[in-house]
Amino acid sequence: MKKLFAVISVLILPAWALQAQTLALNVQSSSQNLSVTTSGDLNFGNNLMNNQGPVSIPLNSPNTVVVSITGDERCAVDISVTRPPGNALSINGSSDQIPFTLKAAYANDGQDDTAQANTFIDNNNSPSSTTFRIEQQGNSNKPPWAGPKCRGGSPGSDKLSTAYVYIYGDITIGNIRAGTYTGNINLNVQYAD
Amino acid sequence: MQRTFTLLFCLLAVSSFTAKQVSGQDQKSSRISINASAQVVESIEMVTVRNMDFSSVQPSQQTISIDPLSDSNTGKMIALGNADSQIRVSFVRERTLRHVSGTSTLTFTYEIAGNDEDDQSSAEILQTDNRDLTLNSEGQYYFWIGGQVNVENAKPGNYNGDFTIEVEYI
Numbered sequence: 001m002k003k004l005f006a007v008i009s010v011l012i013l014p015a016w017a018l019q020a021q022t023l024a025l026n027v028q029s030s031s032q033n034l035s036v037t038t039s040g041d042l043n044f045g046n047n048l049m050n051n052q053g054p055v056s057i058p059l060n061s062p063n064t065v066v067v068s069i070t071g072d073e074r075c076a077v078d079i080s081v082t083r084p085p086g087n088a089l090s091i092n093g094s095s096d097q098i099p100f101t102l103k104a105a106y107a108n109d110g111q112d113d114t115a116q117a118n119t120f121i122d123n124n125n126s127p128s129s130t131t132f133r134i135e136q137q138g139n140s141n142k143p144p145w146a147g148p149k150c151r152g153g154s155p156g157s158d159k160l161s162t163a164y165v166y167i168y169g170d171i172t173i174g175n176i177r178a179g180t181y182t183g184n185i186n187l188n189v190q191y192a193d
Numbered sequence: 194m195q196r197t198f199t200l201l202f203c204l205l206a207v208s209s210f211t212a213k214q215v216s217g218q219d220q221k222s223s224r225i226s227i228n229a230s231a232q233v234v235e236s237i238e239m240v241t242v243r244n245m246d247f248s249s250v251q252p253s254q255q256t257i258s259i260d261p262l263s264d265s266n267t268g269k270m271i272a273l274g275n276a277d278s279q280i281r282v283s284f285v286r287e288r289t290l291r292h293v294s295g296t297s298t299l300t301f302t303y304e305i306a307g308n309d310e311d312d313q314s315s316a317e318i319l320q321t322d323n324r325d326l327t328l329n330s331e332g333q334y335y336f337w338i339g340g341q342v343n344v345e346n347a348k349p350g351n352y353n354g355d356f357t358i359e360v361e362y363i
Contacts, residue, residue, distance in 0.1 A: 036223040044231035047278070047362035055231070065227055089231055098231055151221075171231055178275065182230045190222030 032072040032160055036189050039066040044171050052173040059105055060114045065167040068112075069189055073135040073161030075150035076192035079106070079120075080129040081167075084183025087124045089171065091179045098181045101170045108136045108163040117166055131192050135161035151191040235332070237274040237360050244268050245338060259339035261306035262316060268338035272360045276332040279363040282307065282323045290342070290354035297348045303340040303356060313337050324363060334360075 042065050044055050057063045069077060081104055084090075088097040101124055105117035120130040148156040167185060245268040247257055259266050272280065290299040306316035309329040316337060319326075328334050338356065 034221045034223055036225055038225050038227060041227055042229040044229070046232040046234075048231055048233045049236050050233060052233075067225065067227075084229065089229055098233075100229060102229075167227055169229075173231070173233060176233060178233050178235045180230060180232045182228055185227040185229055186224060187227070188222065188224050 032075075032156075032158075033070075034077070034189065034191060035068075035070040036187070037068045039068075041065065042167055042169070042185070048173055050173065050178065051175050054170060054172050056170045057168045059103070059117060059119075059166055059168055061168060063168075064114070066112060067165040067167065067187060068162050069134065069165065070160055070162045071134050071191065072148075072150065072156045073110075073159050074133065074155060074157040076131050076133045076154075077163070078129065078131050078188075078190050078192045079165060080188040081121060082184075082186040082188075083124070083128065084185060089181035089183040091177075091181055096176055096179065096181070098171045098173055098176065100183060102167070102185060103169045105166045105168075106130065106132055106163060107166070108132050108134060110135050110137075110161055112162075112164045114166055117164075132163065134163045151193055234275040234278060234362060235273075237272055237280070237362065239358070239360060240271045240273060242269040242271060255345040256341055256343050258341045259304075261304045261318065261337045261339035262313060264339055266339075267306075267313070268356075270336040270338065270358070272328065272334040272336070274328050274332050274360075274362070276328060276330050278328050278332070279324075280326050280328060280334065281361050281363050282319060282326055282334075282336075282358065284319075284321055284356070284358040286321050288354050288356060290352040292348060293351045293353055295348060295350065297350070297352075299342050299344065299347055299352050299354075301340055301342045301354060303338060305339070305358070306337045308335050309333070311335050 042057065043063060044057060048055060071077065081102070083102050084100060085093075086097065087100055087102070089100050090097045102121060103119065104121040105114070105119040107113055107117045109116050118132075120126070121128060148158065150156040165187065245259060246266040247259075248266070261267050274280070284303065284305060286303050288301050288303065290301050292298065305319045306313065307319045307323070307326060308316035309327060316335070326334060336358065338358075
């Protein structure tokens with residue numbers, strides 16, 4: 001009986017050991033921090049006039065907000081954008097409103113360059129989320145099988161890179177009262193599955 | 194048996210620790226908030242309180258001069274807009290006055306004084322392009338308009354001209 005138990009122990013132990021190795025592999029998964037910063041807020045102007053009509057911040061405007069997303073260059077990120085309620089800016093949420101069309105684009109060629117940006121929100125009916133690799137042409141020297149894994153299992157890297165999301169858009173000022181109109185835009189960023 | 198249990202416990206501990214690492218990685222996300230804003234201001238209105246008054250010019254006069262800081266014959270205007278807003282004021286200093294029934298002209302050189310209080314004597318002389326002026330807490334800014342014109346060789350009669358002052362928010 002003692003001999004039988006010893007045999008069972010020997011058979012069981014490698015199985016546990018194998019399990020431990022599998023988990024250890026997961027530890028190697030891309031553990032690069034995901035860092036998200038923004039250049040500021042989206043300001044359409046401080047001296048806008050009643051009935052002024054359309055006011056735009058185009059993609060290449062210096063007033064466009066640049067969101068920098070730094071992480072594993074080979075891994076993809078999910079970006080989800082929440083528009084202000086009613087697609088409008090308002091005075092403290094009151095019924096005084098300015099229609100707002102949020103627009104967004106991203107550049108993932110490793111450079112902050114609006115000329116290379118891909119638009120993913122162009123009007124109020126556009127889907128508010130997208131997924132892209134942090135760097136489209138990540139150039140880590142590490143072969144795909146040797147590096148860590150992205151969250152979804154695809155080959156990751158030990159190298160950081162930065163992708164850029166641009167937030168811009170249009171408002172239309174009609175016959176409204178003077179005041180400061182605001183609205184919140186939220187961005188959720190996470191490594192893609 | 195005891196040794197086996199100890200070994201199993203160690204392995205469980207390793208797997209538990211490792212799983213926590215994976216779980217922590219699943220939380221690798223970030224959320225940021227961007228404030229979109231637009232400030233709409235009242236449009237600026239210019240109100241003419243009174244026009245410049247030259248009275249009648251005597252043949253012996255060579256020049257007519259109205260001091261914007263002290264003369265009661267100055268023109269007076271008020272800019273009305275958003276309280277405490279910065280404004281830019283610009284004007285053309287020299288304007289041509291034309292004889293109403295002839296071709297004679299006179300050149301009028303404007304001088305303007307401005308103040309955020311309704312007090313001419315403490316006003317400041319404005320240059321042709323001023324960027325550091327501010328409407329007062331009631332959204333007002335006062336202008337007194339004077340100047341000089343040489344009438345030494347002017348033909349008798351009435352002369353008309355206009356004066357343009359531009360006020361805008363900065």
